Amino acid sequence: MGISAKSAPGMSTASVTNVRTGQQSCFDRMVVDLNGPVTGYTVQYVPEIIQDGTGFTIPVQGKARLQVIVNAPSYDSVGNVTYNPAARAELSNVAGYQTFRQVVYAGSFEGSTSIGLGVRARLPFRVFTLEGSGSGSRLIVDVAHFW
Numbered sequence: 001m002g003i004s005a006k007s008a009p010g011m012s013t014a015s016v017t018n019v020r021t022g023q024q025s026c027f028d029r030m031v032v033d034l035n036g037p038v039t040g041y042t043v044q045y046v047p048e049i050i051q052d053g054t055g056f057t058i059p060v061q062g063k064a065r066l067q068v069i070v071n072a073p074s075y076d077s078v079g080n081v082t083y084n085p086a087a088r089a090e091l092s093n094v095a096g097y098q099t100f101r102q103v104v105y106a107g108s109f110e111g112s113t114s115i116g117l118g119v120r121a122r123l124p125f126r127v128f129t130l131e132g133s134g135s136g137s138r139l140i141v142d143v144a145h146f147w
Contacts, residue, residue: 001124001144005044008129012039012072014137015082016113021092021103024142028099030092030117032070032139035082038129040071041139049116052107058089062101062118066125070115070139074108083113091115098145099123119143 014036022029032038046067049058074083085091085105094100099120106114125143132138 001126001142003045003122003124005042006125006127007042008040010040010071011111012037012070014038014072015076016070016072016074016108017082017136019083019085019091019103019105019115021094021097021100023097027142027144028094028097030068030100030103030115030141032068032113032115033132034070034072034137034139036135036137038070038072038137038139041127042069043067043125043127043141045122049104049106052109052112052114054107058104058106058116060102060104060116060118062120064119064122066117066119066141066143067106068115068117068139068141070113071111072113073111074113083108099143117141117143123147
């Protein structure tokens with residue numbers, strides 16, 4: 001774990017299908033589900049979360065912000081939406097979490113999906129991928145409770 005940017009190159013042929021969160025004893029976790037393999041991503045602390053395609057700043061609760069960019073769209077190859085959150089300003093209810101303060105959808109543009117993660121402070125984080133059920137996969141972002 002650390003605070004420096006983490007990334008993997010490549011564009012995925014898969015699409016984002018869901019975003020969810022959970023609490024562990026030492027960290028809070030965000031999971032991005034895809035309907036195929038995760039190929040590329042970038043996760044880094046940023047001063048502001050920027051909406052894809054517009055450049056508008058998205059307000060996010062917390063004293064630090066992680067921008068999570070998955071190199072996979074939230075739509076399929078013919079333009080059908082694969083992930084359309086009901087509340088873009090709150091993808092998951094993180095009330096009561098030790099580190100997470102807010103999870104926002106920053107859009108899907110030119111083959112990438114962007115998510116903003118508001119956290120309590122600029123804490124260490126790790127990023128990794130796991131195979132999911134069937135041909136799916138998951139991008140995992142864990143943010144520590146303490147430094």
